[in-house]
Amino acid sequence: MIPPAFEYTRPTSVEDAVRTLAERGEDAKVLAGGQSLLPLLRMRLAFPELVVDVGRIPGLRGVREEGDALVIGALTSHHDVIADPLVRRHAGLLAAAAATVADPAIRHRGTLGGSLAHADPGGDLPAVALALDAELVAAGPGGRRSVPAREFFVDFLQTALRPDELLVEVRIPKTGDHDGWGFHYEKYSRVAQAWAMVGVAALVRREDGHIAEARIGLTNMGSTPLRAFAAEEALAGVGPDGVARAAQSAAEGTRPASDPAASAEYRAQLARVLTRRSVLAAAGMG
Amino acid sequence: MTRISVTVDGTKYEDEVEPRLLLVHYLRDRLGLTGTPVGCDTSNCGACTVDLDGVTAKSCSVLAVQADGSEVTTVQGLAVNGEWHPLQKAFHERHALQCGYCTPGMIMAARDLLRENPAPSADDVRHALEGNLCRCTGYQNIVRAVLDAAGSTEPSAQEVAP
Numbered sequence A: 001m002i003p004p005a006f007e008y009t010r011p012t013s014v015e016d017a018v019r020t021l022a023e024r025g026e027d028a029k030v031l032a033g034g035q036s037l038l039p040l041l042r043m044r045l046a047f048p049e050l051v052v053d054v055g056r057i058p059g060l061r062g063v064r065e066e067g068d069a070l071v072i073g074a075l076t077s078h079h080d081v082i083a084d085p086l087v088r089r090h091a092g093l094l095a096a097a098a099a100t101v102a103d104p105a106i107r108h109r110g111t112l113g114g115s116l117a118h119a120d121p122g123g124d125l126p127a128v129a130l131a132l133d134a135e136l137v138a139a140g141p142g143g144r145r146s147v148p149a150r151e152f153f154v155d156f157l158q159t160a161l162r163p164d165e166l167l168v169e170v171r172i173p174k175t176g177d178h179d180g181w182g183f184h185y186e187k188y189s190r191v192a193q194a195w196a197m198v199g200v201a202a203l204v205r206r207e208d209g210h211i212a213e214a215r216i217g218l219t220n221m222g223s224t225p226l227r228a229f230a231a232e233e234a235l236a237g238v239g240p241d242g243v244a245r246a247a248q249s250a251a252e253g254t255r256p257a258s259d260p261a262a263s264a265e266y267r268a269q270l271a272r273v274l275t276r277r278s279v280l281a282a283a284g285m286g
Numbered sequence B: 001m002t003r004i005s006v007t008v009d010g011t012k013y014e015d016e017v018e019p020r021l022l023l024v025h026y027l028r029d030r031l032g033l034t035g036t037p038v039g040c041d042t043s044n045c046g047a048c049t050v051d052l053d054g055v056t057a058k059s060c061s062v063l064a065v066q067a068d069g070s071e072v073t074t075v076q077g078l079a080v081n082g083e084w085h086p087l088q089k090a091f092h093e094r095h096a097l098q099c100g101y102c103t104p105g106m107i108m109a110a111r112d113l114l115r116e117n118p119a120p121s122a123d124d125v126r127h128a129l130e131g132n133l134c135r136c137t138g139y140q141n142i143v144r145a146v147l148d149a150a151g152s153t154e155p156s157a158q159e160v161a162p
């Protein structure tokens, strides 16, 4: 279908964009890669009066190191995230999960910031941001603030971003192989190119053949991405034999939806099975 | 209306467009380049795939105003002096199309793959074409055609098995 009519503006700086957002409030919608927003417009599920295309604001693309963190510009495409050597080295989980997002053409245009700001609990990267303990940096009229991923995802398609704020970068504490970290993203879907029915992001630090610390992010197990805290606790200190048992608590505290693709019970079962697989793979115990 | 300037298949165009105009509709309805079809409303099918500044994009999921200042290549821009692109030839020779609706997108996506990976395996080809749906062929001959165009040696039956 043809999208509803809207005005269009293409600010050239973050300050410009934020000023426009502050002036127009709820009437305005940010456009980054457009790979979620354009389908919504085409299906007439969104009716912005003004589309603020931030796609060409300089300085919001690319990856840099800042001490113990990687800083990724919000406009960095999935494709560029996957290919980036710093991401591969220090945040391999993100590269692995981004490679499962949609298809190559969508990965060329879709952005990391857009995926997080869209906050679809079925999206792969929100759960990964949770597992990585990422910090999301928002720019608003009063300057910048940093929001931990745990506080960012508020509800279905809702984040802690205010209408006059732009997500500008994502800061990720490094979790490299050299520090004993292993990772895996286990995504379950029924056809080749599809959203996750359930996905499990596992980040595991090994010590002497045991799991010293595990962080598990769950995709599509509720109205927001979730951490499987009970499973994380159960995994601390276990060896290869203990993983299956610990993974049994992966669905605790989750509230998955029932829909034509899967019932809530089936999703809970998937979360347990995929957590076992994902953790074993992340820990190199598989 | 917003003024845009876009180069499509080597020709530069200047136009006033409504911001809501999709790139695919600009190509088809304004420029008459109907080689790029629209197959869905959900950005799933890939029929509309074009090359935008050197990488593939689904032209139904890009606004014409977002392509301002960009260079677009459609399937109609691939032949050189009437000589088909190797992928076009291979699709013809391998019988990689039936109704042909998916073909422009398949060829543009395959071209993108071969630029990044000139010697793909059958598996690489299948992954690269994940975002392109074909409702006729069952994909086997499409995979064969892409491998042919890559100059790969004859794939074994096993290699192209699903």
Ligand SMILES: Cc1cc2nc3c(=O)[nH]c(=O)nc-3n(C[C@H](O)[C@H](O)[C@H](O)COP(=O)(O)OP(=O)(O)OC[C@H]3O[C@@H](n4cnc5c(N)ncnc54)[C@H](O)[C@@H]3O)c2cc1C
Residues within 6 Å of the ligand: A029, A030, A031, A032, A033, A034, A035, A036, A037, A038, A039, A054, A074, A075, A100, A101, A102, A103, A106, A109, A110, A111, A112, A113, A114, A115, A117, A118, A122, A123, A124, A125, A161, A165, A166, A167, A168, A194, A195, A196, B042, B043, B044
């Ligand atoms: C067919 C198809 C399959 C897909 N499959 C998957 C999949 O398997 N897994 C997956 O994770 N995703 C999938 N996606 C979604 C894809 O990852 C999108 O790229 C992503 O969700 C949105 O990024 P974007 O840059 O395109 O954002 P846009 O579409 O431009 O924006 C999305 C939303 O975020 C807001 N926004 C964007 N950037 C910012 C910013 N910097 N600051 C504030 N607000 C912002 C916009 O206002 C809008 O509300 C799929 C999409 C399609 C069309």
Ligand code: FES
Residues within 6 Å of the ligand: B037, B038, B039, B040, B041, B042, B043, B044, B045, B046, B047, B048, B049, B058, B059, B060, B061
């Ligand atoms: S028409 Fe563009 S993806 Fe289907």
Ligand code: FES
Residues within 6 Å of the ligand: B096, B097, B098, B099, B100, B101, B102, B103, B133, B134, B135, B136, B137
């Ligand atoms: S040949 Fe008919 S859809 Fe592919």
